[in-house]
Amino acid sequence: MKKFTRRFINSEERKNTRSATFYILLTIAAIAILYFVGIPALGRLASLVSSLRGNNNKISSSDITPPPPPKFKYFSEFTNQQTLTLAGNTESGASVKLTFNGNPQEVLADNDGQFSFGVTLQDGVNTFAATATDQSGNQSQKSDDHQITFDKKTPDLEITSPSDGSSYFGSNQRQITITGKTETDAKVTINDRIISVDDSGIFQYTTTLNEGSNTFNVKSTDQAGNTTEKNISLNFTP
Numbered sequence: 001m002k003k004f005t006r007r008f009i010n011s012e013e014r015k016n017t018r019s020a021t022f023y024i025l026l027t028i029a030a031i032a033i034l035y036f037v038g039i040p041a042l043g044r045l046a047s048l049v050s051s052l053r054g055n056n057n058k059i060s061s062s063d064i065t066p067p068p069p070p071k072f073k074y075f076s077e078f079t080n081q082q083t084l085t086l087a088g089n090t091e092s093g094a095s096v097k098l099t100f101n102g103n104p105q106e107v108l109a110d111n112d113g114q115f116s117f118g119v120t121l122q123d124g125v126n127t128f129a130a131t132a133t134d135q136s137g138n139q140s141q142k143s144d145d146h147q148i149t150f151d152k153k154t155p156d157l158e159i160t161s162p163s164d165g166s167s168y169f170g171s172n173q174r175q176i177t178i179t180g181k182t183e184t185d186a187k188v189t190i191n192d193r194i195i196s197v198d199d200s201g202i203f204q205y206t207t208t209l210n211e212g213s214n215t216f217n218v219k220s221t222d223q224a225g226n227t228t229e230k231n232i233s234l235n236f237t238p
Helices: 002-060
Strands: 083-089 095-100 103-108 114-120 124-133 146-150 157-161 167-169 175-182 187-190 193-195 202-208 212-221 227-237
Touching: 083 095, 095 114, 103 114, 157 212, 157 227, 175 187, 175 212, 175 227, 193 202
Parallel strands: 167 227
Antiparallel strands: 083 114, 095 103, 095 124, 124 146, 157 175, 175 202, 187 193, 187 212, 212 227
8 A cells, every 4th residue: 555655646746747847848938939039029019109109290290380471670771872781580491582673592591590682782663572481391471572772863952042152231131041952851951950851852941140151061861871062151241
């Protein structure tokens, strides 16, 4: 009986040993398969998910908003300078297309959105406007239409009264009025005093003469900055 029991126990131990060895080998194989096959597969899957997510972000973040219309900095609407620099701002890095008197030219705005163009004016009225195109190809609306008048002609100036060299006598003639005519919208000064000019270009200035010679410098300056000057001398004897 004891021999039978011992053989039975030994047989069970051998079975248990074989089972344990089998499960250990199976576990090692499973770990090896997971390491060499499963982890790379998981990596590829994660990469695919990340790629899809990146594509979705790219699609959702695509730029379809046009830049603002270029805005020009201050410039004089009248000038006697034939070459000018037109500067302004828009979206950073945008391509700015200027159409000046029908002729296009193009520059890139800098990192601050600043841009500038050098232009040559023709006599009279010059017209221009601009658009901006960003790096995604979106184009802005056209800017406001602008005009600059190039004028090199000096304004007409006529002193209608009194005549140069006129003489005045006594207290009744001490106060005189200088009258004249110039270009409409011109600015007139007499001895650096600003004189009002009406819609017809007529001006007048009343003053009191000093004893002896009185000199008056009459200056007319048009909107483009061109100037015409005339001097008259008047004599007064008390």
